[in-house]
Amino acid sequence: xxxDRSELPPEPDLLLITNALSVICGKWRLYIILLxxxxxxxxxxxxxxxxxxxxxxxxxxxxxxxxxxxMKREAYAEIPPRVEYSLTPQGRMALPILRQIQLIGQLxx
Amino acid sequence: xxxDRSELPPEPDLLLITNALSVICGKWRLYIILLxxxxxxxxxxxxxxxxxxxxxxxxxxxxxxxxxxxMKREAYAEIPPRVEYSLTPQGRMALPILRQIQLIGQLxx
Numbered sequence: 050x051x052x053d054r055s056e057l058p059p060e061p062d063l064l065l066i067t068n069a070l071s072v073i074c075g076k077w078r079l080y081i082i083l084l085x086x087x088x089x090x091x092x093x094x095x096x097x098x099x100x101x102x103x104x105x106x107x108x109x110x111x112x113x114x115x116x117x118x119x120m121k122r123e124a125y126a127e128i129p130p131r132v133e134y135s136l137t138p139q140g141r142m143a144l145p146i147l148r149q150i151q152l153i154g155q156l157x158x
Numbered sequence: 159x160x161x162d163r164s165e166l167p168p169e170p171d172l173l174l175i176t177n178a179l180s181v182i183c184g185k186w187r188l189y190i191i192l193l194x195x196x197x198x199x200x201x202x203x204x205x206x207x208x209x210x211x212x213x214x215x216x217x218x219x220x221x222x223x224x225x226x227x228x229m230k231r232e233a234y235a236e237i238p239p240r241v242e243y244s245l246t247p248q249g250r251m252a253l254p255i256l257r258q259i260q261l262i263g264q265l266x267x
Contacts, residue, residue, distance in 0.1 A: 057257055061192035065263030067185075072262055074183035076176075083170035118266050139265040146262055148166055149255045153181055154174030156248040157227050 072119055072143065073150065077102055078110055082119065082140065082147055089135040119143065181228055181252065182259065186211055187219055191228065191249065191256055198244040228252065 058065065073079050077099070084098055096107055111134060114120040119140040125131040136144065167174065182188050186208070193207055205216055220243060223229040228249040234240040245253065 057260060061189050062260055062263070063189050065260040065267075066188050066192075068263030068266050069259045069261075070183060070188070072266060073259070074179060079175050079179070080170050080172050083175075143262045143265050146255070146258045150178045150182070150259070151166060151171055151174040152178075153252045153255055154171070154177030156252050157177050157181060158174075 072114075072117055073147070075110065075113075077106065078114065079147060079150065081107075081110055082114065082136070082144075083151075085120070085134060085136060086144070087136065087141065089133050092132045092134065095134060114140075181223075181226055182256070184219065186215065187223065188256060188259065190216075190219055191223065191245070191253075192260075194229070194243060194245060195253070196245065196250065198242050201241045201243065204243060223249075 072082075081095070081099070081102075085095065090098075092107075092111070095111070096102075096104065099107060102110075111120065111122070115122050115134075118137055120134055121137050123133045123135075125133070181191075190204070190208070190211075194204065199207075201216075201220070204220070205211075205213065208216060211219075220229065220231065224231050224243075227246055229243050230246050232242045232244075234242070
């Protein structure tokens with residue numbers, strides 16, 4: 050993480066934690082980010098990769114991740130319309146830490 | 159993180175993510191872990207450090223973190239009884255990643 054603001058606060062910072070949890074928490078949110086990874090995928094491709102996730106849940110998770118600035122959504126005026134998702138620069142910067150969160154899951158298995 | 163099992167899975171692993179989220183998610187859980195950090199603190203000290211958190215919530219969060227294997231609780235048969243909390247070895251191993259999660263909060267400020 051190279052941004053100059055990437056210094057850890059000396060004391061735990063509840064605002065930063067709350068912000069981070071909005072990206073991470075929720076049954077599917079982190080999984081969707083890690084699934085997309087550094088690819089650009091269409092909505093239909095994401096949907097195919099997530100058969101257990103309803104259209105409604107997937108759409109709302111993607112909408113939330115776009116509004117958080119982690120993902121970007123690009124729509125192409127084609128017939129049929131094409132909509133693609135990819136990580137924003139912030140999303141890519143967060144990716145190494147987001148991947149490592151899985152190691153915490155290993156520790157408590 | 160030095161354990162030999164600390165390899166990241168090639169593909170996102172929903173079970174590992176779900177396990178990890180049980181440690182991280184919840185308004186106060188990660189904040190409590192980072193506040194305790196590498197110290198050993200009495201329940202009363204933790205409670206004093208968390209004036210915004212009710213006794214009920216603090217007790218249930220500590221109980222959950224102990225059952226997850228992230229924290230350990232030691233009670234001393236003294237009068238008045240002394241109860242102390244500290245991170246387990248797993249909790250200490252998770253600490254560097256748990257701290258870094260705050261950087262994600264910086265990215266979306």
